Amino acid sequence: MTDHVTRAYLKASAPEDSALRHAVAQSVSALPPALAASCAHRLLPRPMFAAEDEMNAIHGDLTDLFGLLTSLPQRLFDGDLGRFCEALGIDARKAAFMRRLGGGPPPLHGRADMYHDGDSLKLLELNLGSQLGGTDRAELSRCLLEVDAFAAFADEHRLRYIHTGEVIAGVLREAAAPVANGDAPVIALLEADGGLAPYLHLVRSFQEMMHRLGVDLRIGELGQVRERGGKLHLDGTPVDLVLRYFSVDQLCATPEGEAAVDPVYRAHRAGGTVLYTPLESFLYGNKGTLALLSDPLHREAFSASEAALIDRVLPWTRVLTDGPAQVEGTTVDLLEHCREWREQLILKPRGDFGGAGIVAGWECGEQEWKERLLDCRDNGYVVQRRVVPRGEPVLDPQTGRTEDWIAVWDAFLTPHGHAGGHIRAVPVGSGEIVNMGTNPLCRTSGVFQYPAG
Incomplete structure (x- = not known):
């Protein structure tokens, strides 16, 4: 369901002579030079809007989820980082780099990539460490507020951004x-x-x-x-x-x-x-940690409230391997289950990020999917239930038509708390791998929050 601020923005932007309709284009002149060179030609025609209480809630959940991730060695492996690395498929040399400082869990610093399924935000992956892209996109929101038409709209709806x-x-x-x-x-x-x-x-x-x-x-x-x-x-x-x-x-x-x-x-x-940040961040950014959280075989290690948090934020995720697995309380052969539910599943390498190596079942034919499952089993992959994103209506300033886009909501997490976020989006029908580096149709924008009521 489209929120009231988005509806108001689209309505105010509809007239051909609307100044708000062209606010994003007008903001380009205020962009700092390097940012303009980087992405001025790839701006979404409007920013995204989110309820402040919803963003505060997901930030709290993500912070708590990070705490669960960094507790996994103690909860599941008696504090033995060697066994933890082995469970994640991390080889000895990589493990030595990650454990070299021996300083314990890294600071909370990362970016959560999420889809909104129409009910709530769901985590796709959690990129942990200081090697983050997109932090400069906050300047898009700052510069958009320098456009009079948008500044008036933001004032009317009490919008703010981090x-x-x-x-x-x-x-x-x-x-x-x-x-x-x-x-x-x-x-x-x-x-x-x-x-x-x-x-x-x-x-x-x-x-x-x-x-x-x-x-x-x-x-x-x-x-x-x-x-x-x-x-x-x-x-x-x-x-x-x-x-x-x-x-x-x-x-x-x-x-x-x-x-x-x-x-x-x-x-x-x-x-x-x-x-x-230290290299230990890569221990907990490995997608195998999400499988450890999601797998009911480990559910006794978590309290009822912690289990509820995991289920609320994280889609069903398993390490792709031969053998049995628990799915909704039933023991199944994992590969057979994955073959049957192809259109609802996605394969992701445990250690990669930014969409690298992803195989979306719904974009494969049955035979190709079977072959990819066999190639990826016991080879460092997780399988995750697909999150179907809601459409985000965007008005094209040139044509006046409104079309739905698929948006990845990126939220930055730091030791100082919620650090804002930005959007990457592609038109519906152009695929669901939303990556600025590989999809020329991908666009970006800032996120503004509005208060409840």
Whole structure:
């Protein structure tokens, strides 16, 4: 059901001479240059609207779900991280990278990707760690409010948004404070060697936003940094905090991975430079953790309220393997069940993110689906029940027609709480893998919240 603010926005935008109808296009002139170069040509014609109490509730649920994820080693494996890694299919070298600091669970920092099924938001995946895309999209909402027609609409409906960049800037300053000695910290966004080129335009936009917010953010790759006297240096400048964008997979892609990251670890251990976030984040961002939460074989490890939380937020998820599985209280052969329910299931690699490697059953023929199931079984995949997203009505400013779009709602989570979010969307009928990098029809927008009543 379309909310009252969206209905009001569409009604006010319907007349050809409506200033609100073209507000998003007018906001482009206010976008910072790097953000404009990155996505000005891919803006959804309107922002999305959500009830403030609904967004607060899902943020609370996601925060609690993170707590359940980080408790899994203790609840299910007696605190043995080795067994936990084995259950997730993480090999010994990757596990060594993730456990190298031995500092316990990572901080809550990540992005939840969700569909709204018409009743509530459902989690598709939880990307944990500092290597997040889309944080700069908060600037879209800021600039849209500079357009008079939208500012008047926002004032009428008491709209507000949470600026993701402002929250993250505060998180980084706080994390760097112990080593910055009262000075404004120097932050280095570090990628693996050769990793920046494919998305440098996105990183530049993030840097642009951080500079506007007063954060001295530098960009570099691991091969550019040196550790001296217990502190990391980038191009000769002492660094107080490393904002980690390199991944475990990147480090494991070469025999030199351990040596490449060693200066960062030495500086972190010496207390001269903070590593934010640690590689431990990848332990809990592995989709196998969602299967552990969802599987009724482990339900006794959770209280009734915790089980209710899992069922409320997380679609049915299992590790794809030969053998029996519990489905709605019945023991079934998992592969047979997956063959029968092809149109309701999706396969996802446990360790990948951003839509990589996904196989949607409803987009496959029966024979192709059977073959993919056989290829993916016992090969690091989970199978998850499909979430059918509601249509989000969007008016085309050029034609005046209203059409439904499929939207992924991204919510950012940090140690400072809810950090806002943004939308990625595609027209209904163009597939349900909503990815800015692979689908040229994908568009983006900000999210505004309205109060209850």
